[in-house]
Amino acid sequence: MTAAAPAGAPARAAVLGAGTMGAQLAAHIANAGVPVLLLDRVPDGAPAGDPAARSALATRALAALERADPPAFMHRRARRLVEAGNLEDDLARLADCDWVVEAVVEDPAVKAALFDRLAGVLKPDAVLTSNTSTLPRALLAKTLPAALQPRFAITHFFNPPRYMRLVELVADGEGDAGPVGALADFLDRGLGKTVVRAKDSPGFIANRIGAFWIQTAINEAVDRSIGVAAADAVLSRPFGIPKTGVFGLVDLVGLDIMPAVARALSATLPADDPFQAIARPQPLITRLIADGYTGRKGKGGFYRLNRTGGQRVKEAVDLATGTYAPAGKPRLEDIAGARDAAGLLAGDAPAARYAAAVMTATLAYAAAVAPAIADDVAAVDEAMVAGYNWRHGPFRLIDRIGAGRLAEYLTAAGAAVPPLLTRAAEAGGFYHRAADGAATCLSAAGRPAPVVRRAGTLALDDVRRAGAPLFRNGSAALWDIGDGVTLVEFTAKMNTLDADVFACLREAIRITGDGYRALVIGNEAENFCVGASIGFGLFAANLAAWDRLDAAIRDGQDTFRALATAPFPVVGAPSGLALGGGLEVLMHCDHVQAHSETYAGLVEVGVGIIPAWGGATRLLLRQLAQTRRPGGPMPAIAEAFTTIALAKVAKSAAEARDLGYFRAEDTITMNRDRLLADAKARARALADGYRPPPPPDPVALPGRTGAVALGLQVDAFARLGQATPHDVVVAGELATVLTGGDCDWTEPVDEQHLLDLERAAFGRLVRTEATLARMEHMLATGKPLRN
């Protein structure tokens, strides 16, 4: 459970069908704090009166969930909210559930039979949804009793549901009032999903376009003899599509899934749908599946890792012969003569012509089917962004290319130009912005429709458009986000921290204190902040500019402490990675409003240093303040020591609380789109009657005796080969800081004493060759050096 379930959340839910998707969905509902019943059929031959045997399928699925990688549960408490059962003995318990989601096999008869049994059990205001990916709502609804029909919807999640943001919602036309509207709100706020309303058509939105894109890409690659790696290179980065491209994506999803989806779509789409013309089985894929090459879940797929000879070589299959050869990393310039979408569409190289053929056909298809699948083009774009992780949806892509230019390209190629594309070409694109800033897009009917930001969201794009920053330098910017609240946005590559960031934070403190009520530190990047700029540290160390390095540490400590003691509340709003200095800044905020998918860690030891911007001190003070463990300082010190020495990275915001990175009272936002708005609301709430916290009380620390005790543990790890010689050195310095240096029990030490120890330890470590080697290695490879 990441947080208390939001208002309006179902008090209890059930997932019927404990396959991969059903089980993962149950886990994610539990992540939102809602108790879930996970039911599957009774295995053949399971005797009556043996509940364990009768619920074995769901129990087994739950056990597998606990081992899932990436983790399905955000916290072990969430695991305890899921209860396994079976569809016979536990059916009556569905009467307690406010939401029941069906995730059994994609067979209308099986689903209808199950619905038939549910009809008399569900409570009158329960919502029933199906997680079908292909079957239309109308087909399933007609088997339901009339009373249940308005409370039946499709909720189509993408796998794995904790991490994939899209849910396609297909309901009848009642709008957002009523039970399905309340469920939509829970999908958004509780489960953190981007909820896209889809029309009731086969494959809904994302898979309708995605399947066409994949099938086209495979067909064209085979027909044009384009290599798998080259195809993925031209179909990914130039179009803002994840680097898996098409073949890597199919490997991820499963080669066996694609033919099943294609068959289901062919069976339900009209005969004149362009998909029918391209949906042909590829003999190579059939053979790969038969040979166990079902993708990453099997022996490999279009790619495989060849581990013979102790090496790990990535190989790609030859689409003509079916043999594998090293995949290499094709450079776009080499294979296509261009690096961007425009260059590829204009290019003559075979790979460029391939990319142009696939993408223009896909974009044309999107334009052709959009009226049938969504209310407007923005919904289609949103679905592709949230469901396929495209940076831009197809219509934003068309606008980048030029609707007129795409129409000309299609005409020249002898392909039909969809009416919606013609309309966009006439209108000068799918998206427009009026002089007053109001945004519109084309509706299904080709008329302008408003693009509305969901209530309770805050987009920095809108802030940027509204005016200039209050302050900006090369690494950060300060914005006025309204209602008396300012926001610091990190802007350097990977959002690293450097002197400019500190300068901006100091300006933020000055400006916010001079007429604003609160400050938020957050951004919209994939990762909040990956830590300090190693390049600067290394540069200074190589010049032996020790004074500058010491000043940089002092600068960071002073700035972060100024944040902590500022006369207004400071709220951190992380999402993605919050590492090293990125976490240290958060640990100095009054409050952290974290996206549930925040991965926080004090990982400095990986580059041979310790957290010296107050991170070690803050974690120590938090652990010492924790009163739930037996007395004496060593358990708390050992906890902080282990967390930092092992560079533990929390796999969710909820886990970050357990590690002491976040406090129990810090709060979590499940929906990334709502993070900054939630942080701002929190900041405003804190601003009323705000008093900065007093400096932490001095703490009694054991001094060298404690460091010796920690050293004994480190020695044990070193003897086992689990700590390297330099790990022992770094851990020794960390132990000195966390035990208070040369102090004695009877004389409590204050925060400044600990910060001085941090800085001194940093100074000693950064002078060692081994630490510099770690920094160089991290810069060169992105991976820690184990020296």
Place this chain on the structure above:
Amino acid sequence: MSRQAVLLAYRRSPHTAAHKGALARVRPDDLAARVVTAALDAAGVDPAAVDDLVCGCAFPEGEQGLNLARMVVFLAGLPDRVPGVTVNRFCGSSMQAIHDAAGRIALGAADLVVACGVESMTRVPVMGFNPMPHPGLAARRPDALSSMGMTAENLARDYAIPRDRQEDAAVRSHTRAAAAAAAGRFAAEIVPIDTPQGTVAADTTIRPDTTAEALAALTPSFQAGGTVTAGTSSPLTDGAAAVVVASDDFARAHGLTPLARVRATAVTGCRPEIMGIGPVEASRRALGLAGLALADIDVVELNEAFAAQILAVAQDLDLDWARTNTDGGALALGHPLGSSGARITGKAAQRLAETDGTLALATMCIGGGQGIATVLERTA
């Protein structure tokens, strides 16, 4: 001649694995009180006659703190006039409790003493909650703070004891313990313990199916490339044991039949980095004080902290495994530090009766570099 100390009865709790076992949620003071009550019942003595209660514990803090022995007096329902003292000689703590009891009796200072020991390795961690070793000593004598696992590695190296011999010793321990359990030989000593989850009446650390092949697959636990694994180390365990010690005059006056009398006791020091060899000198001294040779001894109980350690001791003492640890040892049963001394001493006395033997030796190594030994003689 001074008065004789005799052992009247011995009882212990079941042994269960620390953290995961069924006794993990039982407080150590409760556990000790339960075995004390059972031992007094078994001895058939009036609890009001107890002159003192001596309780051994290796990490007497937290729930094992507050002069644990006095708390056990209260929890066991002994009269307020019964005093209690907690003794700490690490792994030798409760054998030391027996020695203290025997010594007090020999002095004429007591007639009836409960000697017990307990360790919840779940609830109080090894090293305690707040380890604070002396920094100067750590620099000058790092060996004084040797980790126990490394002392076993050192012995394996010094005595050239290969890994497979250690694993054979571990298998023997499990096999013998399993056979003893199956034959009901632990039933007489084990006190069932009531827990909120039900009654625990059997040891759960014994693995009858353990094989040398399975143990060979384990990775070393203390040193990369080392030979000592979790399978050849005694498991972390929760448990308690108690022995009722009386003067022979007391036994005679109350018509009680002792299990054995205490013939001699000894404690010796050795190099801390090979603490496991401690039983060698301690046994020699105890036997010497008793005027005996090892060949005279019918039953040997040698605490099995590590397989490498018992093999090194066996080599130096020329131990006969046919007479040693015949019902298995700590490699199978676990080693709740403060409790093991009372267990192996009580066990040795019990085995004398079961085997119709006369003389027994119980001995164990102690962290920090010590050995402790007790020679018992069955008089009945």
